[in-house]
Amino acid sequence: xxxxxxxxxxxxxxxxxxxxxxxxxxxxxxxxxxxxxxxxxxxxxxxxxxxxxxxxxxxxxxxxxxxxxxxxxxxxxxxxxxxxxxxxxxxxxxxxxxxxxxxxxxxxxxxxxxxxxxxxxxxxxxxxxxxxxxxxxxxxxxxxxxxxxxxxxxxxxxxxxxxxxxxxxxxxxxxxxxxxxxxxxxxxxxxxxxxxxxxxxxxxxxxxxxxxxxxxxxxxxxxxxxxxxxxxxxxxxxxxxxxxxxxxxxxxxxxxxxxxxxxxxxxxxxxxxxxxxxxxxxxxxxxxxxxxxxxxxxxxxxxxxxxxxxxxxxxxxxxxxxxxxxxxxxxxxxxxxxxxxxxxxxxxxxxxxxxxxxxxxxxxxxxxxxxxxxxxxxxxxxxxxxxxxxxxxxxxxxxxxxxxxxxxxxxxxxxxx
Amino acid sequence: xxxxxxxxxxxxxxxxxxxxxxxxxxxxxxxxxxxxxxxxxxxxxxxxxxxxxxxxxxxxxxxxxxxxxxxxxxxxxxxxxxxxxxxxxxxxxxxxxxxxxxxxxxxxxxxxxxxxxxxxxxxxxxxxxxxxxxxxxxxxxxxxxxxxxxxxxxxxxxxxxxxxxxxxxxxxxxxxxxxxxxxxxxxxxxxxxxxxxxxxxxxxxxxxxxxxxxxxxxxxxxxxxxxxxxxxxxxxxxxxxxxxxxxxxxxxxxxxxxxxxxxxxxxxxxxxxxxxxxxxxxxxxxxxxxxxxxxxxxxxxxxxxxxxxxxxxxxxxxxxxxxxxxxxxxxxxxxxxxxxxxxxxxxxxxxxxxxxxxxxxxxxxxxxxxxxxxxxxxx
Numbered sequence: 171x172x173x174x175x176x177x178x179x180x181x182x183x184x185x186x187x188x189x190x191x192x193x194x195x196x197x198x199x200x201x202x203x204x205x206x207x208x209x210x211x212x213x214x215x216x217x218x219x220x221x222x223x224x225x226x227x228x229x230x231x232x233x234x235x236x237x238x239x240x241x242x243x244x245x246x247x248x249x250x251x252x253x254x255x256x257x258x259x260x261x262x263x264x265x266x267x268x269x270x271x272x273x274x275x276x277x278x279x280x281x282x283x284x285x286x287x288x289x290x291x292x293x294x295x296x297x298x299x300x301x302x303x304x305x306x307x308x309x310x311x312x313x314x315x316x317x318x319x320x321x322x323x324x325x326x327x328x329x330x331x332x333x334x335x336x337x338x339x340x341x342x343x344x345x346x347x348x349x350x351x352x353x354x355x356x357x358x359x360x361x362x363x364x365x366x367x368x369x370x371x372x373x374x375x376x377x378x379x380x381x382x383x384x385x386x387x388x389x390x391x392x393x394x395x396x397x398x399x400x401x402x403x404x405x406x407x408x409x410x411x412x413x414x415x416x417x418x419x420x421x422x423x424x425x426x427x428x429x430x431x432x433x434x435x436x437x438x439x440x441x442x443x444x445x446x447x448x449x450x451x452x453x454x455x456x457x458x459x460x461x462x463x464x465x466x467x468x469x470x471x472x473x474x475x476x477x478x479x480x481x482x483x484x485x486x487x488x489x490x491x492x493x494x495x496x497x498x499x500x501x502x503x504x505x506x507x508x509x510x511x512x513x514x515x516x517x518x519x520x521x522x523x524x525x526x527x528x529x530x531x532x533x534x535x536x537x538x539x540x541x542x543x544x545x546x547x548x549x550x551x552x553x554x555x556x557x558x559x560x561x562x563x564x565x566x567x568x569x570x571x572x573x574x575x576x577x578x579x580x581x582x583x584x585x586x587x
Numbered sequence: 588x589x590x591x592x593x594x595x596x597x598x599x600x601x602x603x604x605x606x607x608x609x610x611x612x613x614x615x616x617x618x619x620x621x622x623x624x625x626x627x628x629x630x631x632x633x634x635x636x637x638x639x640x641x642x643x644x645x646x647x648x649x650x651x652x653x654x655x656x657x658x659x660x661x662x663x664x665x666x667x668x669x670x671x672x673x674x675x676x677x678x679x680x681x682x683x684x685x686x687x688x689x690x691x692x693x694x695x696x697x698x699x700x701x702x703x704x705x706x707x708x709x710x711x712x713x714x715x716x717x718x719x720x721x722x723x724x725x726x727x728x729x730x731x732x733x734x735x736x737x738x739x740x741x742x743x744x745x746x747x748x749x750x751x752x753x754x755x756x757x758x759x760x761x762x763x764x765x766x767x768x769x770x771x772x773x774x775x776x777x778x779x780x781x782x783x784x785x786x787x788x789x790x791x792x793x794x795x796x797x798x799x800x801x802x803x804x805x806x807x808x809x810x811x812x813x814x815x816x817x818x819x820x821x822x823x824x825x826x827x828x829x830x831x832x833x834x835x836x837x838x839x840x841x842x843x844x845x846x847x848x849x850x851x852x853x854x855x856x857x858x859x860x861x862x863x864x865x866x867x868x869x870x871x872x873x874x875x876x877x878x879x880x881x882x883x884x885x886x887x888x889x890x891x892x893x894x895x896x897x898x899x900x901x902x903x904x905x906x907x908x909x910x911x912x913x914x915x916x917x918x919x920x921x922x923x924x925x926x927x928x929x930x931x932x933x934x935x936x937x938x939x940x941x942x943x944x945x946x947x948x949x950x951x952x953x954x955x956x957x958x959x960x961x962x963x964x965x966x
Contacts, residue, residue, distance in 0.1 A: 256911050256912055257911050260650055260910075260911045260914075263650055263651045263652070264650055264651070264652070264654075266652045266653060278912075281913070281914045282914075284649075285649035285650060285651045285914060286651055287650075287651045421763070421766040421895070424745060424746030424747065424763050424766075484651075485651075485652070550913075552912055552913045552914075553676055553677070553680070553909070553913050553915075554676060557676055557679075557680070557897075560893075560894065560895075560896045560897045561896070563766075563768065563894065563895050563896045564768065564896065567785070580675070580676045583675055583676070584676070
């Protein structure tokens with residue numbers, strides 16, 4: 171009898187706390203899904219903002235911009251720089267009271283759009299069409315654009331000018347086709363230095379795929395298309411050059427990414443985005459290099475775009491204010507201020523000229539806004555992409571048709587879910 | 588008065604019994620009061636999360652809002668099926684993580700136990716000079732944060748790092764440790780001419796068992812995983828050394844002296860006196876080692892993120908990425924429970940193996956006797 175009483179008490183205590191925790195936090199058992207019109211907090215709103223900051227410069231710039239808006243409108247904004255963005259975002263959504271405004275990565279966007287965490291507000295932005303079409307497409311899920319792109323970056327070709335001169339090459343030799351890239355790589359290859367160092371995975375190799383007119387998924391994201399001649403030939407061309415020693419993957423060069431191999435002069439060229447500017451300035455100040463557009467492939471120019479958008483939470487209690495904040499952070503002037511502070515490229519076409527005048531050396535990156543391809547942005551693809559990347563790690567020895575066939579099988583299973 | 592009557596035993600009079608019951612009740616109330624803080628804390632941070640995770644592992648919760656809200660549906664064992672019975676990426680990854688961790692456990696647990704025991708025996712010698720220095724030195728890695736040690740190991744094991752510099756003295760061209768996915772068994776087989784690593788035997792490569800080919804199952808730990816194993820053995824041996832020292836200090840000197848008088852040499856004394864005496868400690872160390880190694884997470888999170896080529900993926904790290912990065916919370920939770928069951932079963936098996944055989948035999952004999960007696964009565 172004693173034992174049953176004890177068990178009963180325990181059950182009561184546990185049950186009670188369970189019930190309390192079940193009801194609390196999430197705002198009851200029913201949280202309404204995203205719907206127009208936006209939830210507008212009465213009086214001054216206290217907004218929370220979660221950013222994945224690249225460093226102090228970025229955090230300070232975003233804070234200053236948010237404070238300026240707060241002052242003007244009488245609201246308050248608390249900016250938090252995440253230490254682990256994925257985890258903190260996920261925790262926020264699970265708790266039911268996520269940050270009101272946050273950086274949303276293109277590669278993660280579709281999953282969050284699918285589960286209803288994001289508030290679609292792009293139609294409330296009057297000059298939405300000023301943002302690059304391809305970027306807006308990246309943040310479109312099932313025909314609806316959810317958020318506006320914050321900024322973007324593209325891949326281009328970096329050349330170590332010292333090695334270039336030493337190999338007897340001039341500006342006239344800057345490669346504009348695959349054949350020329352192969353030729354200069356061969357010339358630049360020495361005993362201690364690879365001609366071209368390429369970062370591991372599809373975030374670099376994908377550029378060659380785009381240049382050959384292929385893509386991993388069909389354009390509407392409904393079905394995989396990696397096991398196609400365009401993709402296979404592009405990867406096999408790179409592999410052929412890796413086997414011949416003209417190109418080397420960064421993991422063969424004992425480097426974490428292409429920029430490291432390039433900075434430590436283990437490769438004379440690399441393919442990276444505009445973030446290499448900061449890395450070169452901070453970690454390899456002696457490095458002399460220049461950036462040119464990627465050479466065109468058989469099907470024309472192509473590069474990859476990486477971008478984030480200003481996400482607004484579906485569970486935000488002050489969506490109207492959040493959208494207003496995002497609008498103020500996305501003006502041409504503000505985007506230029508961010509570009510000044512931490513070197514990102516404005517996502518507005520109307521800011522492109524201003525940016526090019528101010529940062530002429532970045533013209534090759536900006537050019538990629540016209541012909542670049544966004545990342546894979548279908549829901550449920552994270553695992554499939556990770557698997558593809560792991561199989562391409564030992565790139566020289568990879569059985570490409572088999573890898574791509576595996577990708578198609580996995581991707582069609584994931585897309586059906 | 589009450590005390591004397593109570594001392595007289597139950598049933599002597601009614602009044603004292605009532606008094607005693609009142610006191611008992613008061614005592615039990617006080618008892619409950621004292622344990623309430625612990626119960627609340629345990630319930631809040633242990634019991635409820637476990638119940639929630641169990642629920643999530645049977646649901647289609649997508650990470651948004653409350654897992655107990657009406658939008659979340661029960662999907663039965665679907666998440667478990669994706670990991671165990673449905674061929675696909677989820678099962679493939681889970682099996683890879685089990686394979687990796689299996690080799691990891693097989694390598695780490697025996698080595699760290701042997702190393703810890705040897706260190707303890709060395710440090711426990713009564714005539715060793717600077718005993719406390721060595722004890723501290725050996726224990727030191729265990730108190731340093733595993734993240735800090737992981738970062739140091741990252742530098743030690745780079746392609747041009749200290750380890751490879753050291754190997755090059757002997758003319759050995761060391762691998763780029765943390766980006767080398769080649770399996771050790773594959774390498775050894777290749778080296779002794781059992782097979783050609785680049786062209787694995789078709790019989791092994793074409794037989795698929797649970798989403799992986801036999802060739803993949805037989806890979807052994809990758810070079811990258813081996814570097815992590817070395818680190819873990821080095822860091823944890825100190826902790827377990829401490830437990831062995833405690834066990835060794837419990838060993839009465841008389842027993843050892845008696846063995847000496849009987850003419851046992853050093854090795855015999857160790858085999859026949861010290862080791863049997865340490866059986867409970869060994870059981871503890873192996874059990875803790877098993878549980879800890881199956882749950883390995885920090886090193887993968889800091890150093891490799893599961894790479895190269897998924898060869899350092901472990902169930903704990905995979906469950907984290909599947910939940911947080913892939914939004915498949917149900918599968919992540921299901922993985923955690925499968926890992927729990929695996930550890931539970933393995934620990935029970937290992938407890939059974941390492942039980943005191945004499946005691947077990949005695950109990951068995953007792954039971955047999957009782958059965959025989961019962962039979963005899965019936966007859």
